[in-house]
Amino acid sequence: MSRTTLRPPQSEIDQINAAFSDFDMPPLARLRLRAVREWAKGKTLKEVAADPQNKCSAETVRMAVARYRQFGLACFVTPITKGCGRSAIDPAKATAVIEALRGSIDGNAPLSYRKLAEQHGVSIGKIAAIAKRSRLDPKHRRGPVAPVLEDTPPKSAVP
Numbered sequence: 001m002s003r004t005t006l007r008p009p010q011s012e013i014d015q016i017n018a019a020f021s022d023f024d025m026p027p028l029a030r031l032r033l034r035a036v037r038e039w040a041k042g043k044t045l046k047e048v049a050a051d052p053q054n055k056c057s058a059e060t061v062r063m064a065v066a067r068y069r070q071f072g073l074a075c076f077v078t079p080i081t082k083g084c085g086r087s088a089i090d091p092a093k094a095t096a097v098i099e100a101l102r103g104s105i106d107g108n109a110p111l112s113y114r115k116l117a118e119q120h121g122v123s124i125g126k127i128a129a130i131a132k133r134s135r136l137d138p139k140h141r142r143g144p145v146a147p148v149l150e151d152t153p154p155k156s157a158v159p
Contacts (some may be wrong), residue, residue, distance in 0.1 A: 013040045019073050031056060032064040033076045039065055093120050094130055101136040
């Protein structure tokens with residue numbers, strides 16, 4: 001398959017030209033649309049990237065062309081996210097976790113991140129992140145050490 005067969009037909013090129021003049025879009029989207037337009041007219045990726053008006057690399061042009069092939073003109077009108085990254089925790093769950101952490105501190109009850117994670121339906125890592133962010137992490141909540149009394153026998157001597 002030659003490179004020219006991968007290019008869009010003239011009707012799509014006309015749509016790209018119309019979109020370039022009609023849509024009110026962010027400058028970055030306009031630059032990428034310009035790169036796709038020049039590629040559609042027959043320039044190579046390197047030629048499009050070398051044009052000082054485009055201000056982008058050949059890799060950026062390649063990614064813009066790939067997005068255009070996958071989503072069409074919609075990728076320039078509406079932002080398309082990659083869908084990667086960490087998912088945010090539900091604020092209601094975060095509040096419930098914080099309250100549970102505070103309750104365990106006030107009641108001096110033993111605390112298990114694993115049990116909290118099972119109760120609230122989030123991962124142990126999320127529990128640890130919430131505890132650290134809220135300064136409820138065990139490393140941050142240690143109080144003063146209880147004084148040792150002189151007349152108290154050592155623990156090994158107590159039956």
